[in-house]
Structure formats: C-alpha cells, structure tokens
Amino acid sequence: MANSTYDTQTEVQDRAVLVSLVTDQVKRSGVDPQYSLDELVKLAETAGVEVLSVLSQNRETPDSKWFIGKGKVEELRAIGETLGANTAIFDQELSGAQVRNLEMTLDMKIIDRTQLILDIFAQRAKTREGIIQVELAQLSYLLPRLSGQGKNLSRLGGGIGTRGPGESKLETDRRHIRGRIGELKRQLEEVTRHRRLHRERRQKSGIVQVALVGYTNAGKSTLLKSLTAVDVYIENQLFATLDPTSRTMELPSGKEIVLTDTVGFIQNLPHDLVAAFRATLEEVNEADLVLHVVDASSDMREDHMKVVHSILEELGAADKPQLVLFNKKDACTPEQLEMLPSGEGYLKISAFDEGDLLRIRETVQNAVTGETRRFRIPADRGDLTPVLYRIGDVITTEYDGNDVLYEVRIQTGEYEKYGHVLENFTEG
Numbered sequence: 001m002a003n004s005t006y007d008t009q010t011e012v013q014d015r016a017v018l019v020s021l022v023t024d025q026v027k028r029s030g031v032d033p034q035y036s037l038d039e040l041v042k043l044a045e046t047a048g049v050e051v052l053s054v055l056s057q058n059r060e061t062p063d064s065k066w067f068i069g070k071g072k073v074e075e076l077r078a079i080g081e082t083l084g085a086n087t088a089i090f091d092q093e094l095s096g097a098q099v100r101n102l103e104m105t106l107d108m109k110i111i112d113r114t115q116l117i118l119d120i121f122a123q124r125a126k127t128r129e130g131i132i133q134v135e136l137a138q139l140s141y142l143l144p145r146l147s148g149q150g151k152n153l154s155r156l157g158g159g160i161g162t163r164g165p166g167e168s169k170l171e172t173d174r175r176h177i178r179g180r181i182g183e184l185k186r187q188l189e190e191v192t193r194h195r196r197l198h199r200e201r202r203q204k205s206g207i208v209q210v211a212l213v214g215y216t217n218a219g220k221s222t223l224l225k226s227l228t229a230v231d232v233y234i235e236n237q238l239f240a241t242l243d244p245t246s247r248t249m250e251l252p253s254g255k256e257i258v259l260t261d262t263v264g265f266i267q268n269l270p271h272d273l274v275a276a277f278r279a280t281l282e283e284v285n286e287a288d289l290v291l292h293v294v295d296a297s298s299d300m301r302e303d304h305m306k307v308v309h310s311i312l313e314e315l316g317a318a319d320k321p322q323l324v325l326f327n328k329k330d331a332c333t334p335e336q337l338e339m340l341p342s343g344e345g346y347l348k349i350s351a352f353d354e355g356d357l358l359r360i361r362e363t364v365q366n367a368v369t370g371e372t373r374r375f376r377i378p379a380d381r382g383d384l385t386p387v388l389y390r391i392g393d394v395i396t397t398e399y400d401g402n403d404v405l406y407e408v409r410i411q412t413g414e415y416e417k418y419g420h421v422l423e424n425f426t427e428g
Helices: 024-029 033-046 070-083 096-106 113-124 128-145 151-156 169-204 220-228 271-276 278-286 301-315 334-339 354-368 382-391 412-425
Strands: 015-022 050-058 087-090 109-112 209-214 245-250 256-261 289-295 322-327 346-348 369-378 392-400 403-411
Touching: 015 024, 015 033, 015 070, 033 050, 033 113, 050 070, 070 096, 087 113, 096 109, 096 128, 109 113, 113 128, 113 271, 128 169, 209 220, 209 278, 209 301, 220 245, 220 256, 220 289, 220 354, 245 354, 271 301, 278 301, 289 301, 289 354, 322 354, 346 354, 354 369, 354 412, 369 382, 369 392, 369 412, 382 392, 382 403, 382 412, 403 412
Parallel strands: 015 050, 015 087, 087 109, 209 256, 209 289, 289 322, 322 346
Antiparallel strands: 245 256, 369 403, 392 403
C-alpha cells in the first residue's frame, strides 16, 4: 500500500526461492500445481523479484508449524544460502505463526501468494479508489496474522492492566489497523457513492454499458485500445491494468456505447481482494453485456475460463448476457483453433485484425439491440416519448391524424426495464 509502514517493498532487491506444497486437497481441487507454480514465477517477476530457484514437496496435509516438512525447511535453507536468496515465496497462503516460524529458522523474508498479489496491486494502483482498495485488502490480510494461534495473547483477554498505556504493542497495532480499516471503508463508500451516481446518470441517458472481463494477460487492454482508438496502458505482464478504464466505442449504426476494462482475474485470487474491489467490479454487474476475453493460445484456456466464471458467480454477474472472444488467434496453431467452440456467443479474433474488430462491433450491436418495432402513440400521451428514446434508437417518426408513429430499434436491456409501459401501443 502506498506510503504505509506495512508496505512489503524494500530498498534491497528481492532474490527468491519459490516454494509449492502439493497436498491431497490441492490435487482434489483440480488446480494444476505445476501451472500454478509457473504462474507464481510470472507473478514474482511482475513484482520485480529475481527468481533463483523453485522447490516443490508432496504431502498429504500441510505441516502445522512450517507448512512444508521440517526436512524440506532444511533443504530450503541450504538452497537459500548457496544461491544468496533473501526471500522465500510460497504458492499457498500461510498463517501468521507459520510465517514467523519460517522466518526465524531460515533468516529470510517469507511471502505467500496472496501477499505477493497484494504487493503487485499496490504497485499498480493509480487512482484514489484503487489505492484505497489495495490498502484495505492488505490490512484485512494483515490483521489476523498479527498473532499466531492466539495462545500468546491469552493475558490480553481483558481486565486490569490490559488497557490504556499498559497495553501491548501488538494490541496497539491491532487497534490502529482496525481503526484504519474503518476509515478506509468510509472513504471507499464515498468513492463508491460517486461511482454509483455516474452509473445512474449513464443509465438514465440510455447509454449502453459493456464490460471487458477475462483472465489476467488475456489481452483486454489491447482490445480496448483497438476498439476505441485511445491510449491505455498496455504491457505483457500480469495485472497490467488495475484501475477500471472506461472509453466510448462507436457501433456500425453510429450509436456510441461505454466499454469498460476491468482488473484481470487469476486463480486463487485473494478473497480480501475480491471483497475490496467489489465496488470496481460492480461495473460488471451494471453492464448490459459482458465481453469475456480469453487467451486462445494458452494451454490453460479452459481453466482460465472456469476461474473467470467462478469469480463472476461470486460477484452475482454469471447470468449476464455474455460474448466470449477467443483472442490471440494469430498465436494459435491450426489444431488449437479447431478445438475452440464456435457459433452464437463465440468469436475467434485478433485485437490487431480490423475485420475482427468490425465483427465484434457488429456482434455487440446485435446483442444489445433487438429487432425494430413500431409504436403508435396518441398525441395526448407525450409522457411516453422519453421512454421510446430510452429503450432504443428512434429511426423514423411519422404523423397519422392525432397519433405519432415511431419506428424504434430496440435496445434489449433497456426495453426489458422500461418497455412494459408501451405494451398497449405496439404496432405490427
């Protein structure tokens, strides 16, 4: 988190050994341990860490004291001393007690996957909202790790001598963090309120909202730039985009919609991060259409799609109308392209192919715009005119006696919300 005493960044270059524990539970989860470890290497490099070596162990369950077995701890120490490592990064989440036990034994900084992801987010946050959300997630992660199993704090259970000037430094830290979390939540609620007002204004104006989602590094930001012809930050790194970016995209009909890029998803995304970024990800909930961008060239394509679907479910947005864009087709083998699903709801594209970009715009237009309908509105029902403009694009207007005939290209989502008042005025 920026400007905080809890920042994990130091002046010393992190030189790390990466550690993975493959338990029976990991095997049952369906997560590929080797892919997860490879992803951890990319995460570490994204955070500016020099990766020296990787170490894996198979155990039925984690060791309660060290997480890995005692013999593996000694092996880790030997590797660290030989290579000059000052950090060990674990691919799974550690308890506070495990971190302290490992640090005391290894004389190395101990980081787990969650903390590493939080650190990357802290580096990438640029807007006030993003900075608040990252710090909130970091403090929420830190708070339960101020103590081990709680036995060392039994004397702090209450009563005389446990409050005021005599309280422990640990409890002081705990109260400070709780207070800071409360303050950050208040600040975030204010930011969220402003975002909600902007969203409501867009909705009232009838502007269509489309959200880009996908696994990290799937190419969402590149696609946003190609579709909207604006400069956005693009880099071949995990979490290159953190703060949401909204831009205007013109459809073939000339109608403009709002296209929003969102933070990339990743397997084992820390729960605190999902919670903290819920306000940002609400853009997905408010979208009329979700564009799910998939790196079609990745061997883990299907796993990535499952992760994205799982997080969309957690956000309550899994049932949103969705168009899957299999991106990076130019990097695919003919066999990979052949295996991709096709038909309605799927497009195989390259973000650099003008023909593909036009197909995306046409498909989005068809998805958010329904069929053309005609409405006969009596002259004395002028109150219905704004509804017509809200539910779609008015193509023609004709006058027939005391009635006005409107031809409207329906915007599906808006018609479902407001079209019921027009049921008795539909023609043809």
